[in-house]
Amino acid sequence: MATEISVPDIGDFESIEIIEVLVKPGDVINKNDPIVTLESDKSSVEVPSPLAGKISSLKVKIGDKVSKGSVLVLIEDAETKSEQKSKEQKKEDILPETEKIIKQAEQTIVQKPKTESPKKVYARPNGSDIDPIETKEWLDSLDAVISKDGSDRAHYLLKKLIDETYKEGSHRPLTRITPYINTIPPESEIKSPGDQNIERRIRSLIRWNAAAMVVKANKKNPELGGHIGTFASAATLYDVGMNHFWRAKNNKFGGDLIYFQGHSAPGMYARAFLEGRLTEKQLNNFRQEVDGEGLSSYPHPWLMPKFWQFPIVSMGLGSIMSIYQARFTKYLINRGLLKDEDRKIWTFLGDGEMDEPESLGAIGLASREKLDNLIFVINCNLQRLDGPVRGNGKIIQELEGIFRGAGWNVIKVIWGSYWDHLLAKDKSGLLIKRMNECVDGEYQAFKAKGGAYVRENFFGKYSKLKELVSTMTDGDIWKLNRGGHDPHKVYAAYDAAMKTKGQPTVILAKTIKGYGMGKSGESINITHQQKKLGEEDLLYYRDRFDIPLTDKQVKNVEFYKPGEKSEEIKYLKERRMMLGGNIPERTSYAKPIKKPSKDIFKSMLKSSGEHKMSTTMVLVRMLTSLLRDQNIASKLVPIIPDEARTFGMEGFFQKIGIYAHEGQKYEPVDSEQLSFYREDKKGQVLEEGITEAGAMCSWIAAGTAYTNHDLEMIPIYLFYSMFGFQRVMDFAWAAGDAQTRGFLIGATSGKTTLAGEGLQHQDGHSHLLASTIPNCISYDPTFSYELAIILQEGLRRMHDKQENIFYYITVMNENYQHPEMPKDCEKGILKGMYLFKEFNNKGKTKIQLLGCGAILREIIAAAEILSKDYNIDSDVWSVTSFNELRNDGMKIERKNLLNPGKKPEKSYIEKCLGNKEGLIVAASDYIKTYADQIRPYISRSFYSFGTDGYGRSDGRKNLRKFFEVDKEYIVTYALSALAKEQLISSKYAEEAMKKYKIDKDKPIPTVL
Ligand SMILES: Cc1ncc(C[n+]2csc(CCOP(=O)(O)OP(=O)(O)O)c2C)c(N)n1
Ligand SMILES: [Mg+2]
Secondary structure, three states: OOOOEEOEOOOOOOOOOEEOOOOOOOOOOOOOOOEEEOOOOOOOEEOOOOOEEEEEEEEOOOEEOOOOEEEEEEEEOOOOOOHHHHHHHHHHHHHHHHHHHHHHHHHHHOOOOOOOOOOOOOOOOOOOOOOHHHHHHHHHHHHHHHHHOOHHHHHHHHHHHHHHHHHOOOOOOOOOOOOOOOOOOOOHHHOOOHHHHHHHHHHHHHOOOOOOOOHHHHHOOOOOOOHHHHHHHHHHHHHHHHHOOOOOOOOEEOOOOEEHHHHHHHHHHHHHHOOOOOHHHHHHOOOOOOOOOOEEEOOOOOOOOOOOOOOOOOHHHHHHHHHHHHHHHHHHHOOOOOOOOOOOOOEEEEEEHHHHHHHOOOOHHHHHOOOOEEEEEEEEOEOOOEEOOOOOOHHHHHHHHHHHOOOEEEEEEEEOOHHHHHHHHOOOHHHHHHHHOOHHHHHHHHHHHHHHHHHHHOHHOOOOHHHHOOOHHHHHHOOOOEHHHHHHHHHHHHHHHHHOOOOEEEEEEEEEOOOOOOOHHHOOOOHHHOOOOHHHHHHHHHOOOOOOOHHHHOOOOOOOOOOOOHHHHHHHHHHHOOOOOOOOOOOOOOOOOOOOHHHHHHHHHHHOOOOOOOOHHHHHHHHHHHHOOOHHHHHEEEEOOOOOOOOOOOOOHHHHHHEEOOOOOOOOOOOEEEEOOOOOOOOOOEEEOHHHHHHHHHHHHOOOOOHOOOOOOOOEEEEEEHOOHHHHHHHHHHHHHOOOOOOEEEOOOOOOOOOOOOOOOOOOOHHHHHHHHOOOEOOOOOHHHHHHHHHHHHHHHHHHHHOOOOEEEOOOOOEEEEEOOOOOOHHHHHOOOEEEEEEEOOOOEEEEEEHHHHHHHHHHHHHHHHHHHHHHHEEEEEEOOOHHHHHHHHHHHHHHOOOOOOOOOHHHHHHOOOOOOEEEEEEEOOOOHHHOOOOOHHOEEEEEEOOOOOOOOOOHHHOOOOHHOOHHHHHHHHHHHHHHOOOOOHHHHHHHHHHHHOOOOOHHHOOO
């Protein structure tokens, strides 16, 4: 029996056009296979079949208008299992769960019968202990619970007590800050299996070589700069990871991903030197990259593509980029594209760096998404560039509260092992009290001023504490180490972080900036900038770390590398071998994605006939088609920060689902509709919420998956063009450095197509920002075939040819008809311009008209007026990219200047316009500088028009008139330019101004 398949609930839409019919009679289809594509004036969406079976007849054709209930096809042998039934089932599944939640919630609100009781007035202790005996009883009880049932039970009871006080009206939340001591008590520390003596010697050599590298470079040329103090404070944090935790990528394992703090780069080079991965010559060329064989100042994959993976020296980027990297790794795993190997992402950050909004801005996502593959190590050396991070407070405590509040597992590594016996010995509680009350400004001074100072100013505050250290010498007190410099404490913390499930972990490690630098830079305010150690300082550094160099060698600032057979080198290499290979190292073994069949884009090369659509819709259509290509479908990563509906992409929700690591725990409010909000563990769309920075980081993670996961992906991130580069330019720059491959789509671009939104939304410069990134290719197409050619070429270059480039393409929301592709214009589209149309039948005067994006259609209309009303011929050029034209112009000009004796080569612009007659008028929907970029490569009169000034809300027509880029202004300015060149009389321009009501006294838009 045949079953009718009809249009389901499509929301508010009525009478929607069918633009594709994807089945024919006789086709056997599966459930959810698309039957037709519908397109409204805003979006297009596929209608999937609710049943499997054989199509017996088609009831619609392309161009038909349908509404909810319209019959599309008849299907035979359909499975009888009805959707309704499964929905009911789903509802039943959900109910008990919901009931449980309601019950639990009800239980927590214990409604005690209200009894009238006399009003009590409580004592206000203001932090002091008003009843020490009672306090002691409580503490004894707590001790008893801990020894009988453990600390988890104690914690449970405490939480219950706090909940109880909350119900009784206390509004003091449970504190998220613990005492200023290590999170892991000594007795719970997992011990490192390493040989501490050898590890210390290795670490010392790395320290020396790292410092020597900076000093040497600056001896050669003080311009070069560099940092010693940052790595000096972090050496142990890196070494423990390198020796024991960080597993490299190899043919058996995907590798942990380590985001190294940018300013600690010398330390990574120094280790790679000992490992034999870098030569002495390279070390000698630290920060001297121009002649090759240099080492880049910071982690720059662009400059050292086989070494560095993550460009994070711009503070704050590392944090958020690594969070989204961890999230994207889980996304790939949940989608079944990547094996779950429990790989970890480690991120090293400075404590000063945590001031950046990007550093903390996405930590909520990390816990929400349960990113237990993510470990932050924040090097709390208490200093940044100018001075203390929190002189009057305690950065570790502050960060503890923030991260714990956000749902992270927090591990504080404050004190080294030498403190353990003191903490154990102190029964008065005064030591912890003193640790708690000192501020970071004091802690910084303690490490700059020596043991006697610490005795007086730290322990000396309380006589019992002074007594506690009375048998210790000043030297002993000085040796009381900080957690981040103690390999045992660091090992235990890393081990705990590795084992944490269901939460990301942050390790807050207290260290000393410039550790070991002595008076030249240990814990003093100038440490960060210290790069020129004098002889005396170097000798001190050598002695402090027992480097086997003679005084003479030290004075020559020589590097030290023990022989290949030495214990140190053998140990170091062995440890890395055990952990799978080198770190950092950048490689890619990804299989290239095959380019899609040309058929996919075929319909886009044809005229749209009467059908009007925007380039945004064209793009969405193309993506929908790409999702039907087997090679591409699973690799597409659509990324949208809460704008899917703006761009007509809600059809993707139903088709490929929104990624949600826990699936969908609720019945969506629009579940009856075709494009319902479908969240899925295997969902493909990254619906980021309102975070352009986060979306950009997802895009970078996906666009570098070819190296970080050996998996090519095609990320395509759509945003309001004004909230793209302008908002996240630093990430875009880092994306270029990281060699991200993907598409950035600036939607609703230009200043006059996004009509109603006004000043903050209208973009007149994103293409100029794009042009500053050397490996970003950008286009501003007008017609569907242009977009199709560009997209196709992007896929070919980034995936077939494996070029390390990315694309910025602007699309618009203005609906219009699209013509058929003119013959032989593909090359021109890609090179930046092609001849769209010639108006050649009129008179003697000719003009060249260049337009792009939204304004090309105004240019075409202007050409028609000039021809019809003024007998002026023109060539109309569609300029798909002024940026590409400029790049070519620059390249050719340079070549010609370098070869003065040779016949000059012509730039592409000259090739296009050289033999054409007439002055040139160019207009775009961007500020004039965009079109002006080609001015140097044109030897003729050139007039450019654009949308300089603040945007404002109004209709498109008014906006184009306001910015003087509508057809009437273009006609008028063209006539005036021709008059200026004495090719026609000025009266024509004057007449046009009258006719078009152009007010000469209207101020230039930049002042309005
Ligand atoms: C966005 C940005 N702003 C400023 C700088 C310049 N800068 C480099 S290091 C630094 C201080 C870093 O302090 P911290 O994060 O505490 O790192 P530490 O060197 O102390 O480990 C500053 C301001 C930068 N690299 N990036
Ligand atoms: Mg710091």
